[in-house]
Every structure is written in C-alpha cells, then in structure tokens.
Amino acid sequence: MPKILIVGGGYAGFYTAWKLEKHLRKHEADVTMVDPLPYMTYQPFLPEVAAGSIEARHVVVAHRRHLKRTNVVTAKVTGINHANKVATITPPVGEPYELEYDQIVVTAGAVSRTFPIPGIADNAIGLKTIEEAVAVRDKLMSNFDKAASLPAGPERDRLLTTVVVGGGFAGIEVFAELRSLASSLLSKYPPLRFEDTHFHLIEAMGRIMPEVSLKTSEWVLKDLAKRGANVHLDTQVQGAVDGNVAISTGEVIPTDLIVWTAGVMANPTVVRGGDLPVEERGRIQTRADLRVGTAEEFVEGAWAAGDVSAVPDLSGGGVGGYCVPNAQHAVRQAKLLAKNLVAVIRGEGTKDYFHKNLGAVAGLGLYNGVFQSGDLALKGFVAWIAHRGYHGLAMPTWERKWRVLWDWWNNLWLGRDIVNLQAIQNPRYVFEEFAARPRPAADAAAAAPAKPAAAKPAATPAAKPAAAEPTDDKTEKAAPAKKPAAKKPATTKASAK
The missing domain is CATH 3.50.50.100 (FAD/NAD(P)-binding domain)
Structure with a gap:
C-alpha cells in the first residue's frame, strides 16, 4: 500500500485525514498523521472561550475519537527529506526516528507572528x-x-x-x-x-x-x-x-x-526543516490543485494546504494573488486535497481549488x-x-x-x-505547600552530635582545660567526670525515701 504522511492535525490536516478515510477503499493506502497535540482546535471559537461563553474542551476535536483508520502519532515533524521521501519524527519521549512515505501532505498551520519589540x-x-x-x-x-x-x-x-x-x-x-x-x-x-x-x-x-x-x-x-x-x-x-x-x-x-x-506566519519548524520549495513570505509554494510546486511543474508526491501553504486564489480576491490564511480556505482546501490525492493514487486527474469568499x-x-x-x-x-x-x-x-x-x-x-x-x-501548589519532606542531609548531619552535647553540662569544670590537652589525657579526665553523674539517681532516691 502507498504510505501517506500528513504533517499537522489542525483544520487542513484533520479534514484531509477525515476525508481520506471516506474516499479511500479498504487497504488502498496507509495513512499516518503526525501532530504534537492530540486534538484539532476550532480557532474561530477562541474569543468565546476567552469570554467564558463556551467550555474550552468543547471547541477541540480529539483526533483518536474521530479518525478511525488513521495512524495518529503525537509528535513533531522536525525534518522533511523529500528527495529520499523520509521525515524525521521527534516524539515527546524517546529518540527521534525516520519515517518513510510515498505521499506527504504538509498542513502544519501557522503560529503567531511577532516582532523584536522589547517586552x-x-x-x-x-x-x-x-x-x-x-x-x-x-x-x-x-x-x-x-x-x-x-x-x-x-x-x-x-x-x-x-x-x-x-x-x-x-x-x-x-x-x-x-x-x-x-x-x-x-x-x-x-x-x-x-x-x-x-x-x-x-x-x-x-x-x-x-x-x-x-x-x-x-x-x-x-x-x-x-x-x-x-x-x-x-x-x-x-x-x-x-x-x-x-x-x-x-x-x-x-x-x-x-x-x-x-498576524500569523507559516510554521517555521516544518518549513525551514524541509527541502520543499518556499515562496518569499515563508510559505510552501503550492499549485492550484494543491500539489507542491508552481503552475509549470510540481513536486511528485508532495501536497500542501492551509495556512502553511501559498495557494493561488483563482477567484481574484486574495492578497497578492494567494488565498488568505483563514478557516474557510483551510477546510475547503483539505476536502479537495483528499479527493485529488485519491485520484492520483488511482491514476486519475486532479481539480483546481476555487472558492469565492461569500462574506x-x-x-x-x-x-x-x-x-x-x-x-x-x-x-x-x-x-x-x-x-x-x-x-x-x-x-x-x-x-x-x-x-x-x-x-x-x-x-x-x-x-x-x-x-x-x-x-x-500550577495544580500542585497546595500539595507542595503542605507535603512532608525528608530532612536534608546537611541538617541530619548537624543534628547527629546534638544528643551527646546535651550531657556536657553534667561534666565537672575540670573538663574544660582538657580541650587543650592531648587526646589521651582528655580521655582519662573525662572518665571520672561520669562517676558523680552515675551516683545522682541513687542520691535522688535516698532523698525521696
């Protein structure tokens, strides 16, 4: 079976995998989707989440719940070597490894674009x-x-x-x-x-x-x-x-x-970590049929859609001639990409993406x-x-x-x-505040000689000069000092009688 690798599980990635499951016959292709998050976020609802109008978990879609025949990998794609059709996968735990593919779909989305403004x-x-x-x-x-x-x-x-x-x-x-x-x-x-x-x-x-x-x-x-x-x-x-x-x-x-x-910018980790063609604004150069490449030629086995791609806007309404990065285009491009990819696997022709913004x-x-x-x-x-x-x-x-x-x-x-x-x-702050901890080693060492030191007041004053004398003399003088201390209990009992 041909191996299809989808890089990114946002709008475009999730919908591509979702529609591939619908259009592909059983055992017609092996689909793997890699994303560092286990869910897709419906970003138009983020302002309402920030305002408390929608529960946060309800605006995300769990990959594993809705993708029944897709191999979902929760990790990052940190390198794309399309010349050899190998991608580097970096999991949250363990060492990076290489994954071979026949068709790659880059839908890594976009991140916030900032400027070097202090603070x-x-x-x-x-x-x-x-x-x-x-x-x-x-x-x-x-x-x-x-x-x-x-x-x-x-x-x-x-x-x-x-x-x-x-x-x-x-x-x-x-x-x-x-x-x-x-x-x-x-x-x-x-x-x-x-x-x-x-x-x-x-x-x-x-x-x-x-x-x-x-x-x-x-x-x-x-x-x-x-x-x-x-x-x-x-x-x-x-x-x-x-x-x-x-x-x-x-x-x-x-x-x-x-x-x-x-503003936003195409995911730099994926764009800069691969060998696919990139246009001047840092997006993957993409044709109208969603294959990577230009109108004259395309890169065999490579596709792109969504915010990470520069897709020509054939309706004439795009900025600079390309589709603007929004959810409308990402979802529609993904649906067409899935159909075109299946068509190529079956030896059929592709269709160009066309969408006129309705409002x-x-x-x-x-x-x-x-x-x-x-x-x-x-x-x-x-x-x-x-x-x-x-x-x-x-x-x-x-x-x-x-x-x-x-x-x-x-x-x-x-x-x-x-x-x-x-x-x-910071969910552990209460537990940490009141949790009992073992005494540090330094404190334990300092506390160890504290018990013998408590008996020193019972020693006779004659023991003080012994500190400056040789060790043997000190030992001899310390011995008699213990005798009166031993007699004290007997004296106390006699008094009590």
Whole structure:
C-alpha cells in the first residue's frame, strides 16, 4: 500500500485525514498523521472561550475519537527529506526516528507572528491555541479578584487595563468579547465601577477589519466606543517592558494583560526543516490543485494546504494573488486535497481549488455582531445570530456541535460561568505547600552530635582545660567526670525515701 504522511492535525490536516478515510477503499493506502497535540482546535471559537461563553474542551476535536483508520502519532515533524521521501519524527519521549512515505501532505498551520519589540516575548500572550484562550480568560478574572481588594490607584488601574494588539478579525473579536465579559463581572464586584476598567486596541493601519467594508468597520469602531473601549489607529507598539505598553503616540499604558493578534506566519519548524520549495513570505509554494510546486511543474508526491501553504486564489480576491490564511480556505482546501490525492493514487486527474469568499461574520460580545456579504451588511443582534449559526454548523462532527450548542443553551438561562481556574496552571501548589519532606542531609548531619552535647553540662569544670590537652589525657579526665553523674539517681532516691 502507498504510505501517506500528513504533517499537522489542525483544520487542513484533520479534514484531509477525515476525508481520506471516506474516499479511500479498504487497504488502498496507509495513512499516518503526525501532530504534537492530540486534538484539532476550532480557532474561530477562541474569543468565546476567552469570554467564558463556551467550555474550552468543547471547541477541540480529539483526533483518536474521530479518525478511525488513521495512524495518529503525537509528535513533531522536525525534518522533511523529500528527495529520499523520509521525515524525521521527534516524539515527546524517546529518540527521534525516520519515517518513510510515498505521499506527504504538509498542513502544519501557522503560529503567531511577532516582532523584536522589547517586552512582547516576555509579557504578551497570543490567541492561536485553546490553552492561550483559557489563560486570557483566567488572567482577566484573576485581575478582577486582586483589584477588588485594592484602593483606587495606579496598581488597581494596571490590573483592570487590557491591551489587545492587532485590529483584524481575531483581534476585534477577542477585544469585544473581553469588554463584554468585564462589563458582566462588575455586578459581582461591588468595589469596582465601569469607569475603573480600561480597554485599548492598538492597530498599525488606518482602519480595522479589512475583510469588511469601510462603512461597516466604522460602525464597529462607534459601537466599541459606546462600550468604553479605546481604539488607537495608525499606532505601533514600541515596547512592553514590565507590562508598560509604549506606543508611537508617546503614550504609555500600564497593563497586566497584553493579547497579541497582529498576524500569523507559516510554521517555521516544518518549513525551514524541509527541502520543499518556499515562496518569499515563508510559505510552501503550492499549485492550484494543491500539489507542491508552481503552475509549470510540481513536486511528485508532495501536497500542501492551509495556512502553511501559498495557494493561488483563482477567484481574484486574495492578497497578492494567494488565498488568505483563514478557516474557510483551510477546510475547503483539505476536502479537495483528499479527493485529488485519491485520484492520483488511482491514476486519475486532479481539480483546481476555487472558492469565492461569500462574506465575513464576527461576534462582538453577547447579542452583538457584524456580518458582511458584498454590499449587504448586518449589525447587532441579527449579525450575532448569523455568527453563531455559521460557526455552529462549521464546527466539525455532530458530537462537538451538540456540546457547543449545549453551552450556548445553558448560558442563555444560567449566564456566564465566572469560575476562575488560573491556579490550574500550577495544580500542585497546595500539595507542595503542605507535603512532608525528608530532612536534608546537611541538617541530619548537624543534628547527629546534638544528643551527646546535651550531657556536657553534667561534666565537672575540670573538663574544660582538657580541650587543650592531648587526646589521651582528655580521655582519662573525662572518665571520672561520669562517676558523680552515675551516683545522682541513687542520691535522688535516698532523698525521696
């Protein structure tokens, strides 16, 4: 059987494996998927996880539960030698090893793209993983707990200030969702007022959300302003040392929570660790039929899709002529890639990827959203319904759809769950604090001669000069000193009689 290796288990990787199981006949090919995480994350729901609207586990899809005929390997691909069709697999435990393949599908996704700005690497957090979304949520609520016990002043202001960097869809959604969460928390914290909370979004361009019309983006700005949020356009972050965000306007914003959503880049570990062709922006050069290569020629046995690839956008709507890195393209490319790969195995022809973007939808907190399709723009509650409807249907597997719908239904009647579980990031702190430990060796050695030393006061004063005498004399003088001590019990008994 031909061996198919899928590198990455995100949108594109999971859907490729999922659809290959559907299209391949039994024993027609051996499929292996390698990813360091055992699940796929539905990233459009990360802002709602950060706002406490959806349970974190419900927006991830377990690979092993839904991939029945795929060999799932939880490890990293740290090298691709396509000339010899061998990949280097680095597991979390054990030594790296080589895995041979006949067809490779590179779907390693993207990571947060940052710049060498002082303090960002040490103080900011991204929004690409479920772990980051949970950390953002717990950090915000933990800061409310701390601020509620402090008097008004700079330290309380710092704890109640949130800064989001990046005005794209991800940045605007998490910014609006966190603003909505903070407003709902105020009723549970009587010492805090709405005016005490501060939210700043920093965007280097002159507008936000380039995926929607300028008129729609301006409406979003006005809506955010009504909710007490500050948006800084044409502004760059120049530093974030010790949480003090310095921006190009000269202002410094002290904060304890910085969320970085200013762009993504193709997974560098996979791209740089292989010999597949890479285009100028660091993505794997990919044809319209999703084979690696150019329009003139392709690399035999190599495929790519999703954020790690540069796929031509035949609809003419892409940036620079390529598909933009989003979930819509990743899922659709993966479905076509699976069909084309099966066709090649069977000696059939391939089809080119074509998808015209039908619109964009974003959630802006509870009961508020925005939807854009051509000249049609929906705002407010109707757009929020469209947002949840679209992503609820797009969530892979019915098992996961029902879990997300159940979260929404419960929150409708019960409200947000505001339990703060930041301590879960250090789950052993209570056990460690009270756990009994063996006495260190140094302390044990020091304690060993303590018992003989306690008998020294019973020695006669004549024993003191003996310390300066030879060892033999000291021994002789120490002997008589023990006799009176031995007689003491007899004397005591006689007195008692």
